[in-house]
Amino acid sequence: MSRYTSVTPDDRAxxxxxxxxxxxxxxxAQIPAELKLDRELRLPAGKSEAEVYExxxxxxxxxxxxxxxxxxxxxxxxxxxxxxIVDAITSRSEFLTPYTPYQPEISQGGLQVMFEFQTAMSELxxxxxxxxGLYEGxxxxxxxxxxxxGATGRRRFVVSRGLHPxxxxxxxxxxQGFGAEVVEVGLEGGLTDAAxxxxxxxxxxxAVFLQNxxxxxxxxxxxxxxxxxxxxxxxxxVACDPMTLGILKPPGxxxxxxxxxxxxxxxxxxxxxxxxxxxxxxxEEQIRRMPGRIAGETEDVDGRRGFxxxxxxxxxxxxxxxxxxxxxxxQALNALGxxxxxxxxxxxxxxxxxxxxxxxxxxxxxxxxxxxxxxxLHEAPVAREFAVRLDxxxxxxxxxxxxxxxAAGYPLGREYPExxxxxxxxxxxxxxxxxxxxxAxxxxxxVAAERQGVVV
Amino acid sequence: MTLVExxxxxxxxxxxxxxxxxxxxxxVLPAAGVPETPLEExxxxxxxxxxxxxxxxxxxxxxxxxxxxxxxxxxxxxxGFYPLGSCTMKHNPRLNERVAALPGHAxxxxxxxxxxxxxxLELMWLLQQSLAEICGLPHVSLQPSAGSHxxxxxxxxxxxxxxxxxxxRHKVLAPDTxxxxxxxSVTMAGYEVVKVATNERGGVExxxxxxxxxxxxxxxxCLMLTNPNxxxxxxxxxxxxxxxxxxxxxxxxxxxxxxxxxMGQSRPGDMGFDIVHVNLHKSxxxxxxxxxxxxGPIAVSExxxxxxxxxxxxxxxxxxxxxxxxxxxxxxxxxxxxxxxFQGNFGVFVRSYAYILSLGADGLAEASETAVLNANYLKxxxxxxxxxxxxxxxxxRHCMHEFVLSGKPMKRELGLATLDLAKRLLDFGFHPxxxxxxxxxxxxxxxxPTETETKExxxxxxxxxxxxxxxxxxxxxxxxxxxxxxxxxxxxxxxATRKPVVRQPLGT
Numbered sequence: 001m002s003r004y005t006s007v008t009p010d011d012r013a014x015x016x017x018x019x020x021x022x023x024x025x026x027x028x029a030q031i032p033a034e035l036k037l038d039r040e041l042r043l044p045a046g047k048s049e050a051e052v053y054e055x056x057x058x059x060x061x062x063x064x065x066x067x068x069x070x071x072x073x074x075x076x077x078x079x080x081x082x083x084x085i086v087d088a089i090t091s092r093s094e095f096l097t098p099y100t101p102y103q104p105e106i107s108q109g110g111l112q113v114m115f116e117f118q119t120a121m122s123e124l125x126x127x128x129x130x131x132x133g134l135y136e137g138x139x140x141x142x143x144x145x146x147x148x149x150g151a152t153g154r155r156r157f158v159v160s161r162g163l164h165p166x167x168x169x170x171x172x173x174x175x176q177g178f179g180a181e182v183v184e185v186g187l188e189g190g191l192t193d194a195a196x197x198x199x200x201x202x203x204x205x206x207a208v209f210l211q212n213x214x215x216x217x218x219x220x221x222x223x224x225x226x227x228x229x230x231x232x233x234x235x236x237x238v239a240c241d242p243m244t245l246g247i248l249k250p251p252g253x254x255x256x257x258x259x260x261x262x263x264x265x266x267x268x269x270x271x272x273x274x275x276x277x278x279x280x281x282x283x284e285e286q287i288r289r290m291p292g293r294i295a296g297e298t299e300d301v302d303g304r305r306g307f308x309x310x311x312x313x314x315x316x317x318x319x320x321x322x323x324x325x326x327x328x329x330x331q332a333l334n335a336l337g338x339x340x341x342x343x344x345x346x347x348x349x350x351x352x353x354x355x356x357x358x359x360x361x362x363x364x365x366x367x368x369x370x371x372x373x374x375x376x377l378h379e380a381p382v383a384r385e386f387a388v389r390l391d392x393x394x395x396x397x398x399x400x401x402x403x404x405x406x407a408a409g410y411p412l413g414r415e416y417p418e419x420x421x422x423x424x425x426x427x428x429x430x431x432x433x434x435x436x437x438x439x440a441x442x443x444x445x446x447v448a449a450e451r452q453g454v455v456v
Numbered sequence: 457m458t459l460v461e462x463x464x465x466x467x468x469x470x471x472x473x474x475x476x477x478x479x480x481x482x483x484v485l486p487a488a489g490v491p492e493t494p495l496e497e498x499x500x501x502x503x504x505x506x507x508x509x510x511x512x513x514x515x516x517x518x519x520x521x522x523x524x525x526x527x528x529x530x531x532x533x534x535x536g537f538y539p540l541g542s543c544t545m546k547h548n549p550r551l552n553e554r555v556a557a558l559p560g561h562a563x564x565x566x567x568x569x570x571x572x573x574x575x576x577l578e579l580m581w582l583l584q585q586s587l588a589e590i591c592g593l594p595h596v597s598l599q600p601s602a603g604s605h606x607x608x609x610x611x612x613x614x615x616x617x618x619x620x621x622x623x624x625r626h627k628v629l630a631p632d633t634x635x636x637x638x639x640x641s642v643t644m645a646g647y648e649v650v651k652v653a654t655n656e657r658g659g660v661e662x663x664x665x666x667x668x669x670x671x672x673x674x675x676x677x678c679l680m681l682t683n684p685n686x687x688x689x690x691x692x693x694x695x696x697x698x699x700x701x702x703x704x705x706x707x708x709x710x711x712x713x714x715x716x717x718x719m720g721q722s723r724p725g726d727m728g729f730d731i732v733h734v735n736l737h738k739s740x741x742x743x744x745x746x747x748x749x750x751x752g753p754i755a756v757s758e759x760x761x762x763x764x765x766x767x768x769x770x771x772x773x774x775x776x777x778x779x780x781x782x783x784x785x786x787x788x789x790x791x792x793x794x795x796x797x798f799q800g801n802f803g804v805f806v807r808s809y810a811y812i813l814s815l816g817a818d819g820l821a822e823a824s825e826t827a828v829l830n831a832n833y834l835k836x837x838x839x840x841x842x843x844x845x846x847x848x849x850x851x852x853r854h855c856m857h858e859f860v861l862s863g864k865p866m867k868r869e870l871g872l873a874t875l876d877l878a879k880r881l882l883d884f885g886f887h888p889x890x891x892x893x894x895x896x897x898x899x900x901x902x903x904x905p906t907e908t909e910t911k912e913x914x915x916x917x918x919x920x921x922x923x924x925x926x927x928x929x930x931x932x933x934x935x936x937x938x939x940x941x942x943x944x945x946x947x948x949x950x951x952a953t954r955k956p957v958v959r960q961p962l963g964t
Contacts, residue, residue, distance in 0.1 A: 003814075004547045004741075005826045006910040015833040015911060019854075024825050027832050027854050030690040031722045041720045042589050046816030049551050056810055060560025062575030064568060073565040076797060083483070085520055091553065093534035094527035099543050100747035102890075104949070105942040106531035106882055108469065110746035113526060116471055119959040123509035129958055133748070135601035138797040146644060166797040173765070173793035177612055177645035219503055247495060249505050262797065271556075272576050273566030273798030274601070275749030287956065293747060296952035297960075301937075302459075305469045306944040310952040316604070317893070321639035321649045326604040328637060333745030336523075343472055343512050343519050349483035351508040355495060356488050362498050363490035381499045402572065410567050414786070433489040 064407070066270060070435045071407040074385050074426020075215070076137060076164055077264045077273065080243065081430050083344045086267045086337045095336055100293070100328065104308040105300075110332060111307035114295035117339045124245040125259035126252025127281040131292040132330040137239065137262025140278030141167040141209065142174035143291040143325055144237045144258045147282075148207035150289050150324065151235060155180040156204045158234070160192040160225075162214025164262075165415040167239060171209070180206070190218040190378025190387070198228040205234040207258075212240050212248065216412075217361075217385035217424065218378060222254035230255060242266050242279065242338075244383045246354035251281075258282045267341030268334050277331035277338065288314060291325030293332075353429060357384040361427045364436045368425065371440050373447030377412075377422050385426045387412065387419070390443070392450035394423055400446035406439055408446075464529065464943045472522050473960050476512035482519060510962040529943040530746070531887055537913045539834075541858045541890035541902025542635065542686060544716045544738035546823075549814065552741060552807035561806050566798035570783050576802060577782035580769045583809045584753075590715075590820070591732045591755035592723025597764045598753045599800045603713060604637040606733025606752030607680070609765060611645035612792045613731060613756065614678045614707045616763040620790065623705070625677035629668055631660055633686045633894040635711060647677055654896055658851040659691040669704045676704050682711040683727065684718070686894045686902070687851055688831065688858035698728025707731060707760070712752075715739045716906070717828060717857035720821030730757045736801075740808035751804040762790040767799065826907035827857040830914060834905050835859045837918035842925035846870065847877075850897040857906070861889075863899030870928045872935050874899040877924060879946065880938035884920040 007015070012024075021027060028036070047055070066079045073079070089095065094109060101107030101114075118130040134140045141164075145157055157175065159168055161184055172182050185197045192210060201208055208229040212220045222238055229236040237258045238251040243265040251259035264276035282290060288311065296310025316323040345353060365386045368374050377387035390397050394411045401408040412422030427436070495504060514522075531538075538545035556562065564576055584596035600606040611628065618625050628647040630638045632654055639649045650668050653661040660681070669676055679701045684690045691697065701708045710724040710732040716739040718724075724732045736742045737750030744750070756764065767784035768791075774780050784799065815823060835855055838847065846866035849859055863874035878888035878901075890902040905914055928935050939945060 004549060004908050005823065006908070007826055007829065011911045012829065015829055019829075019832045019836045021832075021854070024829050027828050027856075028721060028825075030692060030854060030856070031718075032692055032695065035695065035722050035727055037592075037720060037722055037726070041817040041820060043586055043812065043817040043820070046819040047813050049814070052551060052810055052813045053555060055813060056555040056579070056806065057558060057560075059575035059579050060555075060558040062578070063560040063564045064572035065559045065561075065563040066565055067559045067563055071565055073567050075567050077566055079563075079565065085482075085516060088520070089523045089527070092524070092527045094530040094532045095746055096553075096743045097533035097548055098530050098746045099533075099538070099540055099545060099744045099887075102540075103531070103878070103882065103888060104947050105879070105939050105944055106887070107529075107746070108943045109526035109528065109530035112469060112471065112529070113523075113746075115958070115960070116473070119471070119473065119962070120509070120511060122959045123511065123962065135605065135748075136797055139601065139605070139795065164797070166794055169766075169794040170796055173612065173795055174608075174644070176615060176792065177608070179646050219499055221500075221503060245505070246508055247505055248499070249503055250509070269562040269803065270565050271562055272564040272568075272573065272802035274796075274801035275751070275803050277748075287958070294956070294958050297957040298948045298952040300944040300947050302945055304465065304944050306947045307469070308947050308949045308952045310956045310958060312949075313953060316636035316640035318636070319640070320636050321643045323636070323640040323643070326608060326637050326640035326644055327602070328604055329602040329748035329750055331745075331749050332747035333743075334749055336746070339472075340519065340523060343514060343522075344482045344516065345511065346481045346483060346513050347476075347508050347511045348481055348513070349485060350511050352485055353483075356485060358495060358498055359488050359490050359493060362493060381503070383499065398569070402569070407565070407568070429486055432486070 069405050069407045072409045072425045072439060073407050075410040075424055076262050077270055078426055078428050079270060079430055080265050080428045082267055082341060085344060086340045089340050090333055090337050095333060101309060108306060111295045113336050113339055115297060115307050117335045118295060120339060120342050121279045121281055124242055125281040126250030127259050128284050129287045130281040131290050131294050133335040134278035134280050134292050134327055135329060136274055136276050136278045138164060138167040138170040140260045140280050141239055142170050144260055145171055145174060145207060146178060146325060147286060147289045148235045149178055149180065151286060152206045154204050154206035157182045157207055157209060158185060158200045158205050159209040160185050161187050162192050162216065163209050163211045163239060164215050190216050190380040191220055192225055194225055197225055201228040201232050201234060203232050205232055207235040207237050209237045212238055213244060213383050216378060216387045217382040218380035219248065219383055222251060226255040244354060246351040247358060248383060263338050267337030275331060275334055277334040289324050292327050293330040356429055357427060361386060363433060364425065364427050367436055367440045371444040374443055377419060385424060387422050387424050389421045390423055390447060392447045394421060396450050397446045400449060401442045404442050406442045408439060408443060459940065462941055471960055472512045472514065473962060475518060475522060476514055478513055480513045480515050482516040536885055537909060537917055538887040539889050539903045539905045540887060541904040542713055544904060544906055546741060546906040547908035548741055548743040549811065552810045555810050556803050556806040574782055577769055579809055580805055581771050581782055583805050584769060586812050587734055587753055588755055590719055592725025593732060593755040593757055595761040595764060596753055596755045597768060598805060599765045599795050600752040600754055601796055601801055602750045603733055603735045603752040604641055605795060606754045607637055607641035608644055609754050609795055610709045610731040610733060611641055611647065613760050613763045615645060616792050617760055618677060625675050627672045627676050629676060629679040632896050634680060635713060638680045638711060658685065658687040658689040659693055660697055662693055665700060669700060676706045678707045678709050680709040680711060682714050684714045684856035687860050688855040689851060690856055694727045713738060717824055719824040720817060721824050730760055736804050736808040741811040742804045742807050749801055749804060751801040763792050765795050766791045766793055823907045830905045830907060830909055831855050831857050831859055834903060834914045838921060841922050843921050846925050858902060858904035860897050861901040862897050863901060867899050871932045872928050874901055876935040880924045880935040881920060882939040883941045886917055886920060
């Protein structure tokens with residue numbers, strides 16, 4: 001039974017009298033009798049807070065989380081250390097419980113956070129315009145496709161196979177509605193096949209989609225690859241990992257028209273995949289085609305600086321069927337977490353973290369390559385994630401490592417049958433050199449045991 | 457009126473970048489503990505960044521102060537009444553935050569082997585079952601990230617359903633009272649919107665519906681409806697509407713934004729809907745977060761099930777005395793595919809499932825009853841006195857969980873626009889109702905009090921409206937220049953669209 005209501009029997013009687021009906025049933029009389037549910041919902045009766053807590057804690061117990069294992073899982077979401085101030089600030093009622101800032105006079109806090117966040121993402125990507133956030137990474141890729149159709153009038157997308165499989169699949173799903181064709185370009189030595197990409201782009205291409213680092217962890221030469229898009233007047237869309245943008249050349253300096261990505265590494269939990277946020281930045285030219293909310297600076301009637309939702313004329317509540325997108329959600333709380341995390345890291349810390357990731361990843365890659373039965377899947381430069389091949393069935397190896405409390409990585413075989421023996425290994429600042437050594441040892445032992453047919 | 461700046465107004469906005477000074481910092485990172493190889497030896501120099509991004513340089517104490525100060529420049533649900541129509545601003549239980557933060561939930565990697573994420577998958581399966589029962593439809597996908605994402609999913613499902621039958625349809629019907637997301641989703645899904653008129657009782661105009669179906673014979677893919685609709689009224693003709701759409705070969709889509717009115721009372725599936733989206737951030741208490749996150753799961757009928765997004769959480773019966781196993785079904789040959797990365801907004805699922813467990817069958821039904829009681833009571837209070845004259849209800853009948861007033865007489869007689877009333881309410885410490893929606897009501901105010909408000913709050917809100925109207929009779933300028941007490945006063949929104957400044961220039 002709900003404890004979140006306050007209407008007492010006396011209140012109820014007074015309220016019904018004021019309405020002029022005898023019972024609440026009279027208010028529901030507008031529902032035709034045959035459509036009324038003539039029974040209770042088949043759900044358990046309401047429980048006490050303590051009981052609900054115990055039930056959910058028991059479910060949580062049955063998950064191997066990133067505290068229970070040493071985790072090298074990545075593939076788009078990463079186990080970074082989120083500073084304590086992120087939780088302290090995002091759990092404040094004033095940020096947790098408001099709606100979208102439709103009344104700017106009483107929403108200056110949230111709107112200013114959006115403005116600060118947009119500034120940060122714009123700095124990171126090297127593009128002048130950022131929105132306040134979208135649902136998450138892959139659906140942001142699909143939104144870029146919709147923008148590109150609007151900008152070019154064309155309906156053909158060329159995507160690198162290095163783009164996250166979830167992004168490629170989401171773009172394909174949305175393209176059923178867009179009436180667009182998706183053409184995929186393969187990888188060569190871990191990197192997007194430049195010749196095949198150049199051949200695939202033509203005058204009908206709306207956008208070229210790259211990811212940097214790509215799904216196999218390889219750092220792409222975005223500028224060189226993007227030339228094909230420029231030549232044919234297609235938009236260049238680059239999905240990127242925000243944690244690498246302190247050290248890698250920003251997409252805006254590589255000719256990208258749109259830079260976007262999964263924001264989870266910045267100030268967000270793993271949460272089994274969500275909620276997180278997607279970021280979306282673009283050139284000035286695309287500002288009126290942007291999806292999502294955008295905060296803008298302005299003044300009040302007395303000349304005080306203030307912030308509002310800008311460019312609302314793009315949006316669904318005004319433009320309806322002509323809107324640039326149907327998205328209303330900015331994932332504002334998740335974007336706040338990112339902004340606080342970025343402020344905490346700061347200019348120097350953000351670069352240092354990027355360097356730390358590159359160096360520990362290089363160490364891990366070298367360490368794993370030296371393990372008997374483990375070899376590099378590609379030799380391309382990497383930043384924070386890399387792919388290896390295992391000389392034994394990947395799932396069996398993962399199971400053996402899990403028995404030792406190590407989540408060794410992400411198996412590539414299902415999404416990349418050509419790398420059935422492939423394993424993607426992610427590094428964060430939480431993975432110490434000792435843990436990396438332990439991973440190498442676990443993999444070595446697992447491969448050896450598997451080869452010898454030792455039963456787990 | 458002489459204006460004295462409030463302390464909050466005196467505290468002019470300063471961004472975190474303006475508090476930055478080279479040399480300050482908060483983060484201390486762990487030592488690398490590995491060789492300090494120059495970066496250029498690991499990544500070609502032409503792929504490296506020359507200057508780090510100009511993030512603020514600031515120490516932790518000032519970061520905390522900065523965001524605490526900003527937080528005080530927000531109004532929020534925990535501070536006061538928030539009768540924002542169509543948004544269901546109900547209490548956000550803190551228990552839900554606690555259970556969502558358990559490491560087994562919050563620190564679970566989305567690519568964890570399903571065998572080691574059984575608790576999470578079981579929770580998702582249980583939530584699917586619960587939503588299926590509440591909606592009266594057998595199958596649920598939790599994947600969509602928000603209501604509008606659910607709409608897009610529903611339209612792509614409709615497309616796949618027709619394509620599978622060898623049909624191609626181009627039109628989607630939606631009432632002129634529909635949420636703006638409906639037509640926007642229709643266009644994204646590659647369809648064309650056909651508007652259906654509203655009758656004098658606030659429902660679908662049946663003659664117009666029949667006419668539109670006849671004009672677009674064999675071409676109507678779907679009808680999107682909200683029921684109760686955006687006027688807060690239950691469409692009594694829903695069974696007949698469903699019959700007409702199904703006869704015409706279309707699907708019937710339920711925008712679940714208003715589900716809070718009917719939980720445990722009436723089910724969209726029983727009304728004849730094929731596809732329903734549920735806003736977990738409305739009816740199921742996920743905090744709105746100042747504009748997200750939310751989640752928009754969809755419930756569908758048997759005939760739509762084959763096309764549901766991948767992956768789908770499934771329960772497989774155990775063998776050899778083992779219990780059931782939960783898994784992610786990635787096969788689904790007829791699926792429309794993925795709508796996003798990984799499995800959906802799991803953190804939202806935990807909160808909403810905790811809410812469903814807390815309320816139970818009895819509590820959910822009572823929540824809807826109380827939401828409807830509160831709305832009708834507030835409507836009755838606002839039918840008295842000045843509000844009754846200046847702000848008449850747009851459709852005079854019992855409402856469900858929300859109702860729409862028209863500020864037309866107020867504007868005509870007092871010169872006060874709905875916007876002015878909304879801004880003056882800010883000075884009284886209330887969040888205004890939704891304004892200027894739905895579009896077919898002049899100077900509309902859409903009021904949704906929700907079940908978690910007290911009678912005292914509703915009375916206070918009605919009294920504030922009365923007082924604003926009373927003072928406007930004496931001096932309409934008072935409301936026209938409101939608000940006075942907020943951190944900033946009325947803002948120039950036109951400028952923010954004509955000459956948008958959307959980031960801070962940092963001169964790097």
